[in-house]
Amino acid sequence: MATTRFLSKGLNYLALAAVCLFFMFPMYWMLKGSLETAPELLSAHLLPGSISSEAFRELIGQASFRQYFFNSATVAIASTIVSTTCAVLAGYGLARFKFPGKAAMSRGVLFCYMFPSLALSIPLFNIFYSIRLGNTLFGLMLTHVTLSLPFGIWLMWQYFQTIPSAFRENAALLGAGRFRTFLEVELPLARSGLIAVAIFAFALSWEEYEFAFVLITSEASKTLPIGMTQFVTRDYVVWNMIMAAGITMAVPAFLLISFLQKYLVAGFTSGGLKG
Amino acid sequence: MANIVLSGIYKEFTSGRETHLAVDGLNLDVANGEFISLVGPSGCGKSTTLRMIAGLESPDRGRIFVDGRDVTAVPPQSRGLSMVFQNYAIFPHMTVRQNIGYGLKIAGMARADQEKRVREVARLVDIENLLDRYPRQLSGGQRQRVAVARAFARNPDIILLDEPLSNLDAKLRDQTRAELKQLHQRVGHTMIYVTHDQLEALTLSDRIAIMNKGVLQQFAAPSVVFQQPANLFVATFIGSPTMNIIPATLLHGEAHTAVHIEGWSASLPRGGSEWLGPTDVSAALVGIRPKDITVHDGHVEGRLPAVVTLMEPTGSDAILHLDADGRALVAQVADRFDFEPGDKVSLDLSLDHLHLFDVDSGLALYHGRAKYGARPARAHAGPTMAQGAA
Numbered sequence: 001m002a003t004t005r006f007l008s009k010g011l012n013y014l015a016l017a018a019v020c021l022f023f024m025f026p027m028y029w030m031l032k033g034s035l036e037t038a039p040e041l042l043s044a045h046l047l048p049g050s051i052s053s054e055a056f057r058e059l060i061g062q063a064s065f066r067q068y069f070f071n072s073a074t075v076a077i078a079s080t081i082v083s084t085t086c087a088v089l090a091g092y093g094l095a096r097f098k099f100p101g102k103a104a105m106s107r108g109v110l111f112c113y114m115f116p117s118l119a120l121s122i123p124l125f126n127i128f129y130s131i132r133l134g135n136t137l138f139g140l141m142l143t144h145v146t147l148s149l150p151f152g153i154w155l156m157w158q159y160f161q162t163i164p165s166a167f168r169e170n171a172a173l174l175g176a177g178r179f180r181t182f183l184e185v186e187l188p189l190a191r192s193g194l195i196a197v198a199i200f201a202f203a204l205s206w207e208e209y210e211f212a213f214v215l216i217t218s219e220a221s222k223t224l225p226i227g228m229t230q231f232v233t234r235d236y237v238v239w240n241m242i243m244a245a246g247i248t249m250a251v252p253a254f255l256l257i258s259f260l261q262k263y264l265v266a267g268f269t270s271g272g273l274k275g
Numbered sequence: 276m277a278n279i280v281l282s283g284i285y286k287e288f289t290s291g292r293e294t295h296l297a298v299d300g301l302n303l304d305v306a307n308g309e310f311i312s313l314v315g316p317s318g319c320g321k322s323t324t325l326r327m328i329a330g331l332e333s334p335d336r337g338r339i340f341v342d343g344r345d346v347t348a349v350p351p352q353s354r355g356l357s358m359v360f361q362n363y364a365i366f367p368h369m370t371v372r373q374n375i376g377y378g379l380k381i382a383g384m385a386r387a388d389q390e391k392r393v394r395e396v397a398r399l400v401d402i403e404n405l406l407d408r409y410p411r412q413l414s415g416g417q418r419q420r421v422a423v424a425r426a427f428a429r430n431p432d433i434i435l436l437d438e439p440l441s442n443l444d445a446k447l448r449d450q451t452r453a454e455l456k457q458l459h460q461r462v463g464h465t466m467i468y469v470t471h472d473q474l475e476a477l478t479l480s481d482r483i484a485i486m487n488k489g490v491l492q493q494f495a496a497p498s499v500v501f502q503q504p505a506n507l508f509v510a511t512f513i514g515s516p517t518m519n520i521i522p523a524t525l526l527h528g529e530a531h532t533a534v535h536i537e538g539w540s541a542s543l544p545r546g547g548s549e550w551l552g553p554t555d556v557s558a559a560l561v562g563i564r565p566k567d568i569t570v571h572d573g574h575v576e577g578r579l580p581a582v583v584t585l586m587e588p589t590g591s592d593a594i595l596h597l598d599a600d601g602r603a604l605v606a607q608v609a610d611r612f613d614f615e616p617g618d619k620v621s622l623d624l625s626l627d628h629l630h631l632f633d634v635d636s637g638l639a640l641y642h643g644r645a646k647y648g649a650r651p652a653r654a655h656a657g658p659t660m661a662q663g664a665a
Contacts, residue, residue: 007291013407077338164362164364166360166361166362166364167364167366168362169329169331169351169358169360170358170360170364170366171366171377172328172330172331172350172351172427173329173331173351173352173354173356173357174357174377174378174381174425175352175378175381175382175429176352176377176381177352180381185366187368188368189367189368191368196606
């Protein structure tokens with residue numbers, strides 16, 4: 001009996017290790033590549049020959065890279081703030097208020113969420129250029145909000161529905177007005193959902209490539225995912241620089257998710273999604 | 276303290292095409308400082324009534340007055356009342372101190388005064404040592420105390436309690452019930468308490484409002500509700516074990532009415548104050564509480580013969596389930612646990628505790644004159660039906 005249990009446990013760990021290896025290997029390969037010199041990297045050994053921070057130093061030394069990083073951070077942070085704020089307010093409205101057209105609006109949110117986002121690129125390009133928002137970080141930020149908001153609204157809407165109405169009613173009986181109840185009682189209770197929406201919006205904006213590629217043409221407004229393509233030239237691919245840029249891009253998202261992971265899972269599961 | 280008057284309250288809920296009448300023409304008058312309970316089965320409209328008093332629901336028709344002021348359209352925050360919810364609704368992101376002081380903070384009370392008042396009410400419910408804890412660090416009983424403290428903190432005129440003890444275990448419920456009663460006696464707020472537990476209602480309240488299907492059945496003191504139930508519903512809802520109901524025929528003579536049920540007859544005085552309804556009906560339902568049935572061994576002439584089908588000892592008493600010629604009856608006997616299923620017994624129904632109800636309307640026709648707590652009248656079988664009718 002004990003042997004069977006031991007074997008079954010061992011097999012479980014083995015399966016888990018295999019899955020981990022499968023998913024972690026690209027990360028390892030990226031890290032390894034970023035710490036090698038170009039000739040070493042092309043030799044494709046499993047372990048790095050020597051460790052060098054040359055790629056990182058060169059990357060950070062480039063003014064254009066610093067600009068891309070700043071642009072990405074600006075757009076991601078701004079779109080996270082706007083998207084989360086709008087999602088919270090709209091989700092609360094859908095969950096708590098009765099108004100004409102509410103059913104149509106809630107269906108519309110779900111429809112927007114299912115709409116293939118790439119189909120928006122040409123219309124958005126036309127609209128933004130006609131109102132002089134093309135090739136601007138503000139335009140790109142609005143695009144990212146457009147992409148993340150439907151899911152954000154849907155998540156917050158579901159989340160607010162899980163908060164028992166007794167909290168709101170009790171706050172009202174204690175003298176709190178509607179806005180105060182929202183701000184001091186319901187919003188703190190929806191913290192997990194709010195953080196999940198914020199992480200989703202940030203991750204979407206931080207790694208977004210297609211719209212940034214379509215909407216941004218000037219060097220000064222490029223974001224990191226677009227900027228990374230400069231390391232791929234017609235004659236040569238600077239692999240260690242690409243890997244170093246990839247690591248630099250992954251670190252903020254990785255840190256954000258590691259610190260807020262528990263909220264992310266709670267937020268997604270409460271909203272009716274598996275974590 | 277404040278008095279509350281509910282006048283002609285109607286409330287319907289619509290779900291799709293279905294309409295459910297939750298409260299139907301409710302009139303209720305609660306005096307200053309009174310503790311009343313709204314009691315009834317699930318869906319009887321008691322919680323809806325409480326929520327309408329709180330302002331969390333609006334009546335479709337009717338008015339609500341607090342101290343003579345019409346508050347029907349007044350929002351909850353302006354009604355000057357507090358509520359303890361069934362699930363307590365303590366804010367999980369606030370400490371006990373912040374929870375209790377939240378209403379005071381909203382009212383704009385100075386911080387030092389807030390702290391003083393929080394400590395005062397915390398002391399009242401014995402949670403002074405828990406002020407810095409979060410709700411997740413508290414037991415069910417402690418959370419319940421926090422909810423009560425928060426309701427008392429603003430010193431409201433009226434406190435509403437929506438089944439506040441239902442989440443506690445039996446022992447804690449008994450203890451907290453006693454504490455609630457003491458608290459009411461000490462502070463004297465007007466309190467309205469919703470429960471489906473008749474024991475809570477009977478032990479806590481000055482008066483009990485019993486509701487069924489949105490209609491008020493009886494609103495009276497616990498002793499009156501128990502001893503003189505207004506109708507069949509109240510008679511069977513209040514009291515445990517439930518009152519026995521037996522179909523009977525009535526034969527009216529000059530001075531007496533003979534009550535006849537299969538195998539047993541008795542004579543009641545006719546036309547006295549015990550009679551509430553018409554005295555000329557030929558059929559009625561006899562109501563007798565299990566504790567008002569005396570059980571004798573063996574079959575005896577003049578007593579109702581029955582067979583024991585089950586005995587449930589409760590410690591001091593035994594609940595006997597009986598079969599009296601196909602009718603299921605329950606009797607409660609003290610200090611006897613030697614009955615066995617199949618035992619033949621004879622039953623005396625105490626006429627002084629007998630009730631008669633109208634077969635059609637269920638309204639009470641007759642209540643025996645004895646009062647519980649008074650010296651018990653000796654149970655006896657009256658004359659036979661033929662003698663009574665003569």
